[in-house]
Amino acid sequence: MSTSAWAELSPLPATDMVANDITPAIPFDLDALKRNWRARVNAVKATGQVPIIDIESSFNTGKLEIRRFAEGMDELGVALIAYSHDTKRGWSDAAGRVVAVDPWRFIPATIGGTENFAEDPEGFVALLRQHVVRDNYPLMAEHEFRHYPSPRQVKRGELHRDVSVPIDGPAGEALFALSEQTEGSFQIHYEIEDGLLPPLEKMLAKHPKAKVIWAHLAQIRYAEHSRIYGPAYVRKLIETYPNLYFDVAFGGPNSVYPISNERHARIWDQNASGAQIQKEWLEVINDHPWRFLAAMDMGGDRQSPDKLVEYVQNLRQFLNQLPEPTRSIVAYKAAWKLLFNEEL
Template sequence: MTDVAPAAVPFDLATLKMHWRRRIEAMRATGVLPLIDVESNLGDDLDIQVFARQMDGEGVALIAFSAVPQGRGWNDAARHAVAADPWRYIPAGNGGLPPDWKRDPVEFARASREHTRSDGYPLMGEYEFRHYPSPDQIQRGHRERDEDLPIDGPAGHELFRFSAESGISFQIHHEIEDQTLAPLEKMLTQYPKAKVIWCHLAQMRYQSRNTVYGPDYVRKLIEAHPNLYFDLFSGPPDHVYPGSGEYAGRYWDRSTGKLKPEWATLIADHPWRFMVALDLNPFIMKAFPRKVAVQRAVLDSLPPSAREIVAYKAAWKLLFNEEI
């Protein structure tokens, strides 16, 4: 991917949006429900041509490409991706990932703000506040990643304040636990214009640490905070988080492979607040077809009136302030 010179910045979003619209329309014309993935961290060595064919085969129209800093400070890989394939990638900021984010979160948040503003990114990446080791990290023996950065600390205020001022959305990874809910609600109240995507609806890796969160709680949050959104990433119904030995995706009815009715009803009632995510990273690219299948199972659980909105329309409206 990096064999191609990076795209000029600020990004020419008018031209890029024209390409992206045509791609979505082409998929719809063949009867495919196109997907926009709002949250993936892809590596610099991605084989653009091979992955383009995979995206086409799975009906994934666009991926919000967020680079992986890897201890080098800001990474411009999203610019290379857009230059190499302006039809398939929405440039997203790096997001807050270790080690850069953990080492100096305030400075990283400020760098994110400056690059987002000067380069014209339509979306900031995923910032990890409370984050347990991912399943693939545990499988590789890396259990040391256990991030716990207060969302109402200085770095959190930098991000919320910038989003409120600029109207540009950002994503948070914030494990669902009783202790994490009040600080997030505090920030949402303090910054009502900040556009926040809470990643991974109903992913609860330790159920005993949650007695509050559920569809009724999420409904109340949505109604109280008009700029709060959720991505729908989850492992499949039979996925067990290796750290706890528990099923992590709490919205699944494992007997049917579809959403539990109460979760499906919540999403159908507020489809513009939910969007597809694949949560790809360089270590799990082989899982791409399976991850797409999981998100399509989520969409199949919804009434037809909500599917197109959640599949791609909600993301487009959030990122570009217009309907497609």
């Protein structure tokens, strides 16, 4: 479908960039925005594509070519992206400015917890509480409780991002409680290691109404630290804790974590000739599709329209191996139901 046809329903942003002086669309009028977003999902379906709702991406708003990016979303069938501004310190209402410029394509998410969370976890959650309640954010973005340096950072020699915040400590307690009180979902980056699993299960049991999205299904940086996690363990988690969800942002079958030199996207069948998901993982996802959420995990250092093409292709490589109706549930329906307690 041409962008001119798309513009009949999803107007393109009037500006090429998101200026700092734009008034943020806060507090968010979610009822009005949901009418736009629902119409957009239906418009993508009308093109014959399975719509994508990306539950996890962050951006450098000052450098985002929003009009070109919107055109790319239209062409690739990306209905909506949960938009978190990538900031290192303090707070930013950049997601509100993005929604003011384009109220059709972006679901506002809070800023995530990177350096600001690692340096002052309790202070960050207190700040988060103020904005979630006041501004009506539908999603709290990724909080790094345990995070190794990313592959891109390792290649750049940036090894400072080795974060460890106890998930069952004061900040974790405050975040889980905030989710329960507001009925809002939040995302965690939590490396998959045997010693980290009991504290997470403890918090899931203690806060059964907290809605937790564990980012990066089956992404294991160091196999020697993870002997428990696998399809059977994830199935057990799903069947024990109805408040736990997983996003499916992970690398391709040949993606290697440079420090361990291991292929860290463990969902792929390394014995297959092509990119195939392991049978056991397919079975878990197909049995519990509403607990898995499409995600691209774009970032401020990889947000060009050309990169969008690459990320969508990678995600669809995974989604296309799922049978219907599982594919549509994971691609967009599960995210909508989790965020808004409605079915599309």
